Amino acid sequence: MSSHLTTGRVAAQITLNFNHTNLTSTCHAQRYFPSLMKFLLVEDNLDLADAMCARMRLDGHVVDHAAKLEDATAYAEVEEYDLILLDIMLPDGDGRDFLERHRARDPDTPVIVLTARSQVSDRIGSLDLGADDYVTKPFDHAELEARCRAVLRRKSGIAKSTIEVGGIVFDPVAGHLTVRGDTISLRNRELRMMELFINAPGQVFSKQKLADRLFSYDDNVSDNAIEVYVGRLRKHLENSELKITTLRGLGYRLDHDG
Amino acid sequence: MTVSPAVSGSLRNRLVLTLISGAALLAVLLFFAVRNYAAQVAQQGQDNILGASAASILDAAALRDGQLEIDIPYAAFSMLATPSDDRVFYAIFQDGAFISGYDDLQLTQGAADGNPTFEETEMRGERIRQVNAGRTLVGLGRQTEIEVALAQTQDALSETLDQISRNAAFLGLGFFVLTAALSFWVTSATIGQLNKLTTSVTRRGPQDLSPFRKPVPREMAPLVRSLNSLMGRLDQSLSQSEDFIAEAAHRVRTPLATVRSYAEATLQRVERKENREALRAMVRAIDESSRAAGQLLDHAMITFRADHLEREAIDLVALTRELVQRLTPIAEMKDLSLTLAGDPSVTYSGDPILLQNAVRNMVDNALKYAPPDSTVEINVAAKPNAQIKVKDSGPGFPPDEIDMLTRRFERGQNAAGTIGSGLGLTIAQDVATAHGGTLVLTNQPEGGACVILSL
Numbered sequence: 001m002s003s004h005l006t007t008g009r010v011a012a013q014i015t016l017n018f019n020h021t022n023l024t025s026t027c028h029a030q031r032y033f034p035s036l037m038k039f040l041l042v043e044d045n046l047d048l049a050d051a052m053c054a055r056m057r058l059d060g061h062v063v064d065h066a067a068k069l070e071d072a073t074a075y076a077e078v079e080e081y082d083l084i085l086l087d088i089m090l091p092d093g094d095g096r097d098f099l100e101r102h103r104a105r106d107p108d109t110p111v112i113v114l115t116a117r118s119q120v121s122d123r124i125g126s127l128d129l130g131a132d133d134y135v136t137k138p139f140d141h142a143e144l145e146a147r148c149r150a151v152l153r154r155k156s157g158i159a160k161s162t163i164e165v166g167g168i169v170f171d172p173v174a175g176h177l178t179v180r181g182d183t184i185s186l187r188n189r190e191l192r193m194m195e196l197f198i199n200a201p202g203q204v205f206s207k208q209k210l211a212d213r214l215f216s217y218d219d220n221v222s223d224n225a226i227e228v229y230v231g232r233l234r235k236h237l238e239n240s241e242l243k244i245t246t247l248r249g250l251g252y253r254l255d256h257d258g
Numbered sequence: 259m260t261v262s263p264a265v266s267g268s269l270r271n272r273l274v275l276t277l278i279s280g281a282a283l284l285a286v287l288l289f290f291a292v293r294n295y296a297a298q299v300a301q302q303g304q305d306n307i308l309g310a311s312a313a314s315i316l317d318a319a320a321l322r323d324g325q326l327e328i329d330i331p332y333a334a335f336s337m338l339a340t341p342s343d344d345r346v347f348y349a350i351f352q353d354g355a356f357i358s359g360y361d362d363l364q365l366t367q368g369a370a371d372g373n374p375t376f377e378e379t380e381m382r383g384e385r386i387r388q389v390n391a392g393r394t395l396v397g398l399g400r401q402t403e404i405e406v407a408l409a410q411t412q413d414a415l416s417e418t419l420d421q422i423s424r425n426a427a428f429l430g431l432g433f434f435v436l437t438a439a440l441s442f443w444v445t446s447a448t449i450g451q452l453n454k455l456t457t458s459v460t461r462r463g464p465q466d467l468s469p470f471r472k473p474v475p476r477e478m479a480p481l482v483r484s485l486n487s488l489m490g491r492l493d494q495s496l497s498q499s500e501d502f503i504a505e506a507a508h509r510v511r512t513p514l515a516t517v518r519s520y521a522e523a524t525l526q527r528v529e530r531k532e533n534r535e536a537l538r539a540m541v542r543a544i545d546e547s548s549r550a551a552g553q554l555l556d557h558a559m560i561t562f563r564a565d566h567l568e569r570e571a572i573d574l575v576a577l578t579r580e581l582v583q584r585l586t587p588i589a590e591m592k593d594l595s596l597t598l599a600g601d602p603s604v605t606y607s608g609d610p611i612l613l614q615n616a617v618r619n620m621v622d623n624a625l626k627y628a629p630p631d632s633t634v635e636i637n638v639a640a641k642p643n644a645q646i647k648v649k650d651s652g653p654g655f656p657p658d659e660i661d662m663l664t665r666r667f668e669r670g671q672n673a674a675g676t677i678g679s680g681l682g683l684t685i686a687q688d689v690a691t692a693h694g695g696t697l698v699l700t701n702q703p704e705g706g707a708c709v710i711l712s713l
Contacts, residue, residue: 045512045513045516047513047516048512048513048515048516048519051515051516051517051518051519051520051523052515052519054519054520054523055519055520055522055523055526058523058526058527089508114515116507116508116510116511116512116515133584136511136548136552137511137512137514137515137548138511138514138515138516138517138518138519138544138545138548139515139518140518140545141519141522142591143587143588143591146587146588146590146591147587149587150586150587150590187593187631188590188591188592188593189591189593208534209526212525212526216591216592217538217541217542217545
């Protein structure tokens with residue numbers, strides 16, 4: 001039971017194990033999931049950097065952390081990143097200087113600025129200097145991810161990355177799902193749920209876990225809401241070899257029954 | 259907010275008053291000087307003729323056979339003729355005894371062979387100018403003293419003097435008017451330098467605290483110097499407090515972000531319901547506090563900017579489009595659509611930062627209350643006046659509270675459970691007021707709230 005997975009950026013084939021227990025070569029495989037991203041985080045506050053790395057790695061993203069402009073420049077020159085998250089106030093200089101130099105060297109890699117300033121004044125400056133977007137601290141990681149996705153979608157220079165498995169083609173950046181030639185646009189929550197399932201095939205997600213990822217902290221989420229979204233995804237996947245199985249009392253799991 | 263200074267007098271009035279009273283004094287002096295000089299000259303003229311006439315009478319006197327004979331020449335009187343028909347009186351005395359002429363004309367002073375004397379006196383109720391002259395005749399061992407008193411009324415003279423006075427008065431008046439006009443002009447030119455400085459201070463934007471470089475008159479240099487030094491200090495303290503606020507925000511928000519990230523990460527691993535609830539409450543509290551802090555700062559900044567409104571021509575559609583793009587990821591997270599419709603371009607002169615903040619708060623509000631899978635509609639129109647309308651299909655505003663929702667920290671009954679500070683619509687309202695517009699909250703007949711910012 002295996003399937004092919006291709007990306008536009010790196011031509012690679014990896015084998016996914018759908019035996020519901022584990023994923024082969026976890027650390028390397030992550031690089032090739034299009035919906036998982038490789039970040040460079042430039043942030044001088046080590047506590048915040050640790051917390052952000054922990055949070056993002058939980059989602060399966062790859063994060064390199066630089067605490068100084070010097071390190072950030074070194075990282076950016078050697079590695080290729082999907083996105084750079086940049087704090088403006090750094091001990092050895094202004095993040096905006098890095099932004100300018102970075103833009104001159106590599107106009108393609110998007111930069112999202114992390115700012116502690118108020119909403120009003122920070123848009124002067126960082127956006128003008130070529131940042132693609134900004135988030136104000138403290139930020140919601142779901143919002144950060146949504147912004148990353150939006151920025152990647154806007155950047156035309158970035159090759160489209162798609163996942164092909166079990167008779168579907170899934171484009172997480174564009175939010176498209178193609179089943180037997182029919183392409184539909186997923187709504188955001190459907191898209192995120194699809195991403196969760198397809199990034200961790202065979203893993204069981206509890207309702208709570210799904211709710212955490214799909215709704216913000218001030219939404220009042222009923223258990224019913226999750227069932228609604230699972231129902232919608234099931235409908236989209238009707239004609240494919242993928243299906244979402246309900247495990248009573250435990251949660252949901254994506255299965256491949258080709 | 260701007261305190262009017264206590265005004266004591268006016269520099270312009272003081273200058274004008276001083277210059278004009280000086281001019282008036284000079285004009286009066288000029289009048290008298292010209293008139294006196296002219297009177298002296300005219301009197302001198304009359305005296306000369308009177309003297310000459312008296313001399314010609316004396317010349318005509320001769321002793322013949324011991325008898326005095328005087329044949330008064332015609333010219334002696336004709337030379338005294340004036341256009342005003344002044345009357346002439348004469349009296350001839352021999353050795354002090356009256357012999358001919360008007361006997362009521364008194365010889366006031368014995369005048370021997372010396373210079374004639376002139377005096378002003380009165381006769382028959384009229385002012386006259388009188389000359390007294392004398393001559394000693396010698397013949398046949400006899401010597402006799404002849405004296406002549408000759409007087410003329412002063413009608414012609416006073417007429418001339420009147421004329422001269424009139425002309426002198428015109429001269430003085432003309433001088434006064436010219437000087438007054440000149441002093442107004444000089445005052446305006448002098449005060450104009452001050453006004454120019456005032457205008458360039460007033461025209462400056464609230465952020466512009468750079469020193470003045472334009473040349474000013476030497477006398478104003480100390481004022482400009484102290485103004486520059488004041489602004490330098492102000493600039494320094496402002497940028498210090500700006501830095502301080504940025505630094506303070508950084509210091510507060512960064513640890514909050516740390517806590518939030520850890521809480522989120524921990525939430526992914528925790529299974530027990532109580533722990534999960536606690537973590538969620540923690541995240542909500544962090545969001546609440548950071549949002550309140552941010553909006554308080556925004557509100558303070560907006561109050562400051564509203565006092566010094568910096569208007570520039572902006573396209574409300576472009577401004578709103580940028581905002582829509584920025585907010586789309588947040589809308590998408592809730593499966594909401596943001597649509598922008600209306601005129602292709604609406605130009606308005608206003609403060610872009612304030613307006614963007616107002617619209618942002620309106621849209622934020624709509625996104626918070628809109629039900630999932632719905633659309634938040636934004637409409638920008640130029641007519642009847644520039645306005646931005648934000649509609650959602652949420653529960654709408656509670657009808658009995660609709661009037662108080664724009665007050666500071668007021669939140670609707672149905673706001674429980676959503677994160678907010680109660681400042682969003684207040685900010686939008688303040689921005690509208692600062693631009694001379696209004697913020698109208700209504701409920702649509704088909705349900706949902708509608709907020710209109712009209713400018």
